[in-house]
Amino acid sequence: MTDLSELSSLETLQSLPLWLENEKLVSTEPAGASNMNLVLRVKTNLRSVILKQSKPYVRKFPQILAPIERIEIELCYYQLIEDDEILADYSPKVLQYNPDNHILLIEDLGNGKDFSDIYELGYHWKPNDLRSISNYLNALHNLEVSNFPANLEMKKLNHEHLFHFPFMEENGFDLDTIQPGLQEISMKYKTDEELKSALELLGKRYLSHGITLLHGDFYPASWLKTDNGIKFIDTEFAYMGDCEFDLGVLFAHFDLSKMDQRHQEEFLKNYKHRYVEDLVNRYRGMEIMRRLIGIAQLPLSLSLDEKESLLEKAKNYILSL
Missing domain, CATH: 3.30.200.20 (Phosphorylase Kinase; domain 1)
Structure with a gap:
């Protein structure tokens, strides 16, 4: 090689x-x-x-x-x-x-730009962008697939950073280097056995084989703005699983970017695939927490208080409260 x-x-x-x-x-x-x-x-x-x-x-x-x-x-x-x-x-x-x-x-799709700027204060969504995102997920989740690879090794890698590493009391990653005070706030969740038990069950579900082809990493850095409209890239985490996983990850980033609720409602009007709301929310809560207290950090415009509030919201999602 x-x-x-x-x-x-x-x-x-x-x-x-x-x-x-x-x-x-x-x-x-x-x-x-x-x-x-x-x-x-x-x-x-x-x-x-x-x-x-x-x-x-x-x-x-x-x-x-x-x-x-x-x-x-x-x-x-x-x-x-x-x-x-x-x-x-x-x-x-x-x-x-x-x-x-x-x-x-x-x-080569040209000098496109991803959607990481949605986390910036005052970001304005274009209706066509949300429509493209929902059109893509609709088509993907309705695709009939019989022989896609299990992709288990990538799922195991992702599982570690979705469900385990962020919730270790000692993982060698000092969150105060991201934002002073975040490490102390994180300990409330790293020591919550009920939360960790719920995450363990959700993680087992993630590792199981499902019936829907997923993008597997459907967040703003995988969406590209180009001269020919939005393109969706970086599909190495794709697998057969719950449609609720892609949706939960997507909605978590709506939360992390403080998206106006009406935009999310507009997205749901266009998304036609059947889903279980509680399961969407459990994946949603997991993604919020791993982005706030895990290693895969984002360029967020959130105060410490806003992160603390969002972590509590995420916990309630995971526990389906």
Whole structure:
């Protein structure tokens, strides 16, 4: 395997069996701040493409091991939806896959920007954006799928950071480096046995096999604003599970961004798939808590008091109070 980095030379990249006849590489640069994988924008004399390479660890946190085969899950996901007229329009096209180097070459969607700015004060949603999000989830959750990979190793990795690590009393992550006072507030939940028991049960459900194809990491950094509308990317966490998981994660980020309730109601008017509200809320509470007291932090515009209030709300969601 050729182990690439942001500093890999054009000569190294050119030597890979990825390119068209007479195609010469011109330039390369990082394509966004990917958490999981190396992602490069490669420009040639013929086109511009996105090169993704998975490693046996998480790119943003190299100390965290991760299954290198996750790039195959992303490939399977894109191949599965490429014939669906709705989903295909919201996704990048796969150009080539090189299994020996765990590289996926996909369509360059241009200099798009993700939706991480929804956490900023005063963010204004465009109605078409919410409609695109609901249209995508509708189509995805209604897709009939019979042979998608279990993706169990990625689910185990995610499970650790969704249901376990944030709730360890001693995990080596000092939350006061994020916001002074947050560590003390977190201890109320790290020592709550009823909450941790409920999370353990929910985690077992997450690890089980379901009937609905999920994106698996459906949050604002996986939504891309482009000149051709919203696109949805980074599908290496995809799996067959509860539709309520994708919904719960989505709604948690509505909460974390202090979205106006009417926008959420508008989303639900457009989402047609049947779901169990209590289960949505349990996943929602988990996602809120892991984003506030886990390692996967966000650029939030929340005061300490607002985080404390949201943590209590999340606990009640998980306990279905």
